[in-house]
Amino acid sequence: MPKPKTFAAADPGEPAAYLNMPAERRAAAKLHAGTLSATMRKLAVELPLSADVDDFRRVLIAEAK
Amino acid sequence: MTAAAIDRLDFISARALGRAIADKKISSVEATEAAIQRLDEAHKLTHCIIAREADEALAAARIVDAAIAKGQKIGPLAGVPLAHKDMFDRVGKIASWGAKIRAEKPATRDATVIERFKSAGAIQLAALHLTEFAFGPTGHNYVLGHARNPWDPTRITGGSSAGTACAVAYGAIPAGLGSDTAGSLRLPAANCGIASIKPTWGRVSRAGAMPLAACLDALGVIARHVEDLALMLQFLAGPDPRDASAFNVAVPNYLATLDTPVAGLRVGLDEKVAGEGHGDVQAMVTAVLGVLGKAGLIKTECRFPDWTLLDHAAQAMQLPDAAAAHAHYLTTRPDDYGPQVRARLEVGHFISGVDHMTALRARGMLLQRTLNETFAKCDVAILPITADPLPTIAELDVAGSPAVQTTMARVVKFCRPISYLGLPTLTLPIPRSGKQKPGGVQIIGRPFSEPLLLRIGQAYQKLVPPEIARPVV
Secondary structure, three states: OOOOOOOOOOOOOOOOOOOOOOHHHHHHHHHHHHHHHHHHHHHHHOOOOOOOOOHHHHHHHHHHO | OOHHHHHOOOOOOHHHHHHHHHOOOOOHHHHHHHHHHHHHHHHHHHOOEEEEOHHHHHHHHHHHHHHHHOOOOOOOOOOOEEEEEOOEOOEOOOOOOOOOOOOOOOEOOOOHHHHHHHHOOOEEEEEEOOOHHHOOOOOOOOOOOOOOEOOEOOEOOOOOOHHHHHHHHHOOOOEEEEEEOOOOOHHHHHHHOOEEEEOOOOOEOOOOEOOOOOOOOEEEEEEOOHHHHHHHHHHHEOOEOOEOOOOOOOOOOOOOOOOOOOOOOEEEEOHHHHOOOOHHHHHHHHHHHHHHHHOOOEEEEOOOOOHHHHHHHHHHHHHHHHHHHOHHHHHHOHHHOOHHHHHHHHHHOOOOHHHHHHHHHHHHHHHHHHHHHHOOOOOEEEEEOOOOOOOEOOOOOOOOOOOHHHHHHHHOOOOHHHHHHOOOEEEEEOOOOOOOOOOEEEEEOOOOOHHHHHHHHHHHHHHOOOOOOOOOO
């Protein structure tokens, strides 16, 4: 059985430092998450404090009636 | 039913075949033997089979034939040979999930959708190809081998329900089950030139199905004939004590309304969103709109909420959801994943809990906005499914490279936002001629508008009949 490839350990302070992944993939993952985060911050601005994860189901069910 | 129709067992619908078997015009054993032969041919061309179950299927067919001979009551799909994506629990079996990592023990109960197919009398010939853990929109599988398109084996099938689409398009089976988290029922159906229904999120129970991202996963059907989508959704839809997310909403009679006229219905096109696709893909939408116009539908404009926002919200939901499901194995057995799924699962670990929750909390608001604004002046909407016309397997062979996220984002760009909204979609194949490559578009409806989508699909197929896929190159 081939020995699993081990990549250089990430700085313990890095997100997901526990994952065994190469530096360039780690950088790409951080970049992608950063892009999504920027959009989610914009979305959060227009989201009322009362917004609830169950709103989605409520809208679906209301549509069924 | 005519003798000639029975001669075309590759083309016949499941509904018609069920009737022919019930009427003793053909036995289930005959239909099953012929389907096994066609499925083997399809596999040689497309790599669509993961587990071939011919002996079990023939044994089940003999039981159906005996029941019919005795005059016993049978279900609407009694003796009809089908095959499904290999991600559903079945008693005594371990589903492959398209992966090296699998459940440790055989299932002790069938998935609800499998139970319901069995209750209808259907026979399962095989477990079919899927991309690893259903997490891939192209049909590439770096663990079990890539699926190949039956129209051109150098090209992708689309994923993740690749095997079902290949087998249906080739005419091996009339229909089969798939799942859709971000396009997995739509992309393979479109790329293989057939139809599919992705029901409203929560319309069909997911109990016993391998989860990818539960907040988005929807089970549905791929078929050549829209009437089969209606027939199968009829017994798949509805509440299930085993799945709290399966809505307790009355199931309409999909078949009863299938031939209700569609003239005067309005189909909205968001030209800004559709314009982000390749010119050939935009032409597919125009071609389908032309057919729908002949059926009496009226084209209107519509505008979806910010498409990039919807897509990013879908990712902020999906990636951590999938990453959480795989967290244990990704840290303890990372080398047992193919490179692409591994790279995509890793990204979920980099998305913050706040961003994940923002996407979840905003979902109701964005769905309500879509219903109020996008569907204000149309009954259904139309969009492309694929961003580019049928790429080759080599062109999209990015494995786990840093480009994987952007490449896959392009592939699912028209599908993932609709999954976020939980809306039902019907895939319709384009009107094709000569050696033209297959393609498809999605008709999108309001929640629980499956009867309307199926009516439109039925009207469309009266003008653009289903085709059987054979290599065109």
